[in-house]
Amino acid sequence: MEELNGGGLIKLMCCVKNYDWGRIGRESTVGRLYYRNTGIDINKDEPYAEFWMGTHESGPSYVLKGADNGEKLTLKEWIERNPTSVLGDIVVNKWGTDFPFLFKVLSVAKALSIQAHPDKDLATSLHKEQPSVYKDDNHKPEMALALTQFEALCGFVSLEELKVIVRTTPEIVEVIGNAKAEQVLHFNEDDGKEEVRLLLRSVFTDVMTVRKDVTAEVLSKLINRLNVEDQARHLTDKEQLILQLEKQYPADVGVLAAYLLNYVKLNPGEALYLGSNEPHAYLFGESVECMANSDNVIRAGLTPKHRDVKILCSMLTYKLGFPEILKGTVVNPYTKRYLPPFDEFEVDRCILPQNSTTVFPSIPGPSIFLVVGGEGTMTTSSDEVVAEGDVLFASANTKITVATLSGLHLYRAGVSSRLFELHK
Incomplete structure (x- = not known):
């Protein structure tokens, strides 16, 4: 199928984490997004803490189209069928077929642990010594972008x-x-x-x-x-x-x-x-x-x-x-970019008012889009109708036009644009 060769947009079905510090039931943005994304009912008494989007084995996303014969395919498996076309040369040369970032939404009702994430060297040694506790040999720099007032x-x-x-x-x-x-x-x-x-x-x-x-x-x-x-x-x-x-x-x-x-x-x-x-x-x-x-x-x-x-x-x-x-750097009238000093990721916040259109230009790496509110269309070679809870994967070198009649609030996570600037 065309999607398996990279290019265009594919919708993803994503996973949820029910940690006890999460917000309860429909009070949780994570819970609502998970319901809209998967159609799985929310338990009104259960905490919904994290909504995961990516390839990590502890919470993989699945492609909703592009698999033959009804095969259930993870995003990681889909990428591995044609990594260069999907991820782009620069990303593959730096990270191989490992997807470089993990995208999440958090709904926090009470404090998470006082914690830190190891650098690459420490992560490698901890994973070797205690693989059941420290399951990755990778570092974990991160960024939190507030949807509501957020305290830390x-x-x-x-x-x-x-x-x-x-x-x-x-x-x-x-x-x-x-x-x-x-x-x-x-x-x-x-x-x-x-x-x-x-x-x-x-x-x-x-x-x-x-x-x-x-x-x-x-x-x-x-x-x-x-x-x-x-x-x-x-x-x-x-x-x-x-x-x-x-x-x-x-x-x-x-x-x-x-x-x-x-x-x-x-x-x-x-x-x-x-x-x-x-x-x-x-x-x-x-x-x-x-x-x-x-x-x-x-x-x-x-x-x-x-x-x-x-x-x-x-x-x-x-x-x-x-x-x-x-605070974010203005990319266009509707979009701000948050660019931390890490190669693995950046995040765009896009809020489109009624009857408006914007373009996410073609870039040499992959992106994940999350719609947190409203509805509209995302267009590559064809139109994809999107609404709250939709998560879409865009392969490298995909130009996307986003339009809405009623208003649309979305986020894009992608590899740091600084990395691509270095390769120009």
Whole structure:
């Protein structure tokens, strides 16, 4: 069939993850998209956390046309039939037939774990040593693009904020000790980045490795103090978050660790990118997420899942300061591009008003399109009617015209355009 030779658009049937931190039933954008994409009914009492689009074996997408004799074909299998035509020379030369990115939607009702993703070297060694836990030998830089207001912990606070925490949070001092607290208070940027980094590493490691009985006792003191002070003053956003996290994960060391991380609030259309070995935890809201094609996660707090505190504390970069927030670069009147510093992916956000048309030009790599609202047409050699929940794969060198009468909201994930610029 023509589709098996690459070119044009194919619709995909995608998969869902029902992690317990997901939003429930039809309150979840993930749940609604999954229903519209597959026709499978939503369980009104079940959490719908992640909607996966791509080739990862833990949640593969399937092609809805292009297979002979009713054969059920994964996107990975379809690509492997003609990888150069589908992925393009540049992508195949760099990654072979491995699809470079994984595209997701997240619906977050309560905090995910404090975690980080390994770089390529660490991922390779972890996969070799513990393949049942770390299932990929690939790194996992990622980006979250807010659909609603989206909250996260990301990266370590500045040295100045760390000093404020030490001055105002006796429970942290109780864990790290008075001597280390005094070190923090007397440090300054002139002492050198490496010295500051080592001090932060020592503080974070002390917090993350404190005994469970001490954690429970210290958190009890902290929560009681904040509840009392809430009657006399307005708690800070971070303090209010601490109370919320403790309700979700009682006596969990991750509640204490949250003090050391930046509390980030994204508005719809803002994005946050996370390199390898950077600590983070998504807290609340809904987002589109894109990452290198890996599911490696090293967790250390705010989770009932497997934790590897020693590896997490040893792997982090310990950079200080607030993360960069991406606002998107205007591509045309309807489209913004979010371009993190990774080769594997970029994301376009396209919002078409009524009676409008836009073009996604031909590029030398593949794309995945997700429609999150409205309806319209996507045209290559023929028209494809699309609506909420549709996911479409576009092969390399495919020009696509998108049109709508009623309005259309969609996202495109593709290989970084910077990579293609280098090959011109």
